[in-house]
Amino acid sequence: MNRQRYSDQQLISSIVKGGEERNQTIEYLFHHDSFQAIVTDTVVNAGGNKDYGKTVFKDCIIQLDKIVRRKKYTFPSLEQFFEQVAKQSWCRMLLTDTTARDHVISFLSVDKELKGKIKSTIVRNSGSEDDANDIFQNGLLLINDHLKEGKFRGGAVKGFFYQVCYNLWRNELKKHKMQPLPDDGMDVSVTFIDPQIELERKERAILLDQVFQQLGESCQKILRLKFLVIDQYTMEEIAVKMGFKNAQIASNTLSKCRKKLWKLLQEHKSEFSWISRV
Amino acid sequence: MDQQSINIIEAYINGSLDEEASKKFEADMAEDEELAEVYHEHMLAMDAVDLQEEKELHEKFDLWEKDGQNTPHRTLWPTYLKIAAAVALLVSFYFLFFNKNNSPELNTTLAIEYYITPESPGNTMGRGDALWSDGLINYENGTYSEAIQVWEEIENPSPEMQYFLAHAYFNIKELMKASEIFKDLSNGNSAYSFPAEWYLLLTYLATGEKDNFDQLATVILDNQDHPYHQDVVDLTNSNIKWESDAK
Numbered sequence: 278m279n280r281q282r283y284s285d286q287q288l289i290s291s292i293v294k295g296g297e298e299r300n301q302t303i304e305y306l307f308h309h310d311s312f313q314a315i316v317t318d319t320v321v322n323a324g325g326n327k328d329y330g331k332t333v334f335k336d337c338i339i340q341l342d343k344i345v346r347r348k349k350y351t352f353p354s355l356e357q358f359f360e361q362v363a364k365q366s367w368c369r370m371l372l373t374d375t376t377a378r379d380h381v382i383s384f385l386s387v388d389k390e391l392k393g394k395i396k397s398t399i400v401r402n403s404g405s406e407d408d409a410n411d412i413f414q415n416g417l418l419l420i421n422d423h424l425k426e427g428k429f430r431g432g433a434v435k436g437f438f439y440q441v442c443y444n445l446w447r448n449e450l451k452k453h454k455m456q457p458l459p460d461d462g463m464d465v466s467v468t469f470i471d472p473q474i475e476l477e478r479k480e481r482a483i484l485l486d487q488v489f490q491q492l493g494e495s496c497q498k499i500l501r502l503k504f505l506v507i508d509q510y511t512m513e514e515i516a517v518k519m520g521f522k523n524a525q526i527a528s529n530t531l532s533k534c535r536k537k538l539w540k541l542l543q544e545h546k547s548e549f550s551w552i553s554r555v
Numbered sequence: 556m557d558q559q560s561i562n563i564i565e566a567y568i569n570g571s572l573d574e575e576a577s578k579k580f581e582a583d584m585a586e587d588e589e590l591a592e593v594y595h596e597h598m599l600a601m602d603a604v605d606l607q608e609e610k611e612l613h614e615k616f617d618l619w620e621k622d623g624q625n626t627p628h629r630t631l632w633p634t635y636l637k638i639a640a641a642v643a644l645l646v647s648f649y650f651l652f653f654n655k656n657n658s659p660e661l662n663t664t665l666a667i668e669y670y671i672t673p674e675s676p677g678n679t680m681g682r683g684d685a686l687w688s689d690g691l692i693n694y695e696n697g698t699y700s701e702a703i704q705v706w707e708e709i710e711n712p713s714p715e716m717q718y719f720l721a722h723a724y725f726n727i728k729e730l731m732k733a734s735e736i737f738k739d740l741s742n743g744n745s746a747y748s749f750p751a752e753w754y755l756l757l758t759y760l761a762t763g764e765k766d767n768f769d770q771l772a773t774v775i776l777d778n779q780d781h782p783y784h785q786d787v788v789d790l791t792n793s794n795i796k797w798e799s800d801a802k
């Protein structure tokens with residue numbers, strides 16, 4: 278299993294087919310050492326560890342399954358998919374997971390080489406060792422906020438932290454009207470993931486799961502048959518699987534179930550403002 | 556909302572509309588509240604289904620994680636092996652038919668030609684019936700006798716269960732048993748009544764029951780809306796030779 282035995286296209290096609298073939302492909306991906314290594318490396322490089330890597334890898338597989346089922350997969354290769362989606366997934370986790378953020382902070386705080394590099398920059402640019410220590414400590418506080426506010430893009434967290442400290446010292450020099458550090462054009466204040474949108478996404482997931490459970494078993498079944506894998510079944514096939522006489526009955530039932538789900542969600546309009554924007 | 560609008564919504568969601576058609580759809584949606592609402596209903600239903608799938612995948616991940624500690628990793632090869640096994644079964648089924656039935660071999664060949672083993676409905680639709688799921692695994696693997704053994708233990712089987720049980724019997728050449736179940740289903744009111752009629756017809760053909768075949772074929776041919784109407788037209792236009800005709 279260390280070698281990739283199937284082409285990306287074969288794996289994608291197997292997911293699109295749905296059913297048992299999709300299940301087996303997902304299981305195959307789940308045990309795929311190379312893809313898992315890409316994700317783990319990405320997460321470790323971004324301040325996580327192997328355990329977080331495993332969690333992120335699972336999320337990547339879920340995302341892959343979803344975009345392939347919806348026929349929205351456009352990545353040039355699965356390797357690029359796993360790397361890119363791992364970065365996004367890890368950054369999303371850092372928005373809300375305090376323990377994950379603490380892990381990043383402690384990962385940075387014990388890195389002597391990084392601390393040395395920051396110290397050397399500050400000392401070479403009108404600062405003292407004490408200034409360097411202050412900047413390093415303030416940098417750790419600030420990066421925690423940046424992670425929470427979705428300003429980290431998921432690359433090398435050490436580089437991001439260095440940039441945070443560089444900007445802190447640059448501002449300090451500016452404030453004291455001292456010879457400023459050159460602006461290297463690296464902006465760490467841009468929001469990459471909007472925490473508000475992420476919060477709504479989580480709220481929405483919980484509520485949507487709740488209202489879906491309120492649907493009857495047959496509504497749940499027909500919605501899954503229709504929407505799990507795009508174009509997997511025709512209405513005639515859905516009719517047979519549902520035990521309906523014909524496709525028209527299946528179509529009408531599907532429409533009723535969709536509307537029921539919609540209405541159930543709308544009942545929570547007063548609790549969640551985002552429902553009005555759906 | 557008419558079916559054409561639904562088709563356009565689905566095409567837009569699937570990304571199969573070209574740029575111009577997509578823009579037109581977006582403009583229509585901005586003006587037509589009902590269209591916009593149905594579009595949002597679609598998106599919501601897709602998201603809800605994705606969430607359920609996400610939950611199920613997490614459960615599977617946990618299971619595979621536990622399994623992975625003790626067993627070697629699975630590959631996709633079993634799918635191909637299953638196909639090979641199914642082909643082998645079909646071939647042996649074909650030859651056994653030749654040897655064991657009294658009907659002219661041409662009719663048996665025809666019945667096999669028209670017969671398609673329905674795909675398993677899958678065992679992950681949350682039915683929660685262990686016997687049904689176990690039997691489906693056997694059915695999917697082509698081990699029909701084992702599937703029958705398990706399914707026969709189910710008390711008050713649903714029409715869906717009966718339907719697949721009949722196919723399992725058909726596949727192991729227990730045609731009389733298959734015929735009985737297909738007959739019950741075709742007399743019932745479930746979604747399986749139409750397909751059961753078609754498969755009952757094929758069973759009559761394979762077992763050489765000319766009168767029953769003619770009677771049922773006429774019923775189906777008289778009903779233009781029968782989903783297997785065209786299949787029966789094609790079948791009855793084929794070269795069917797009955798034993799009685801030969802005498």
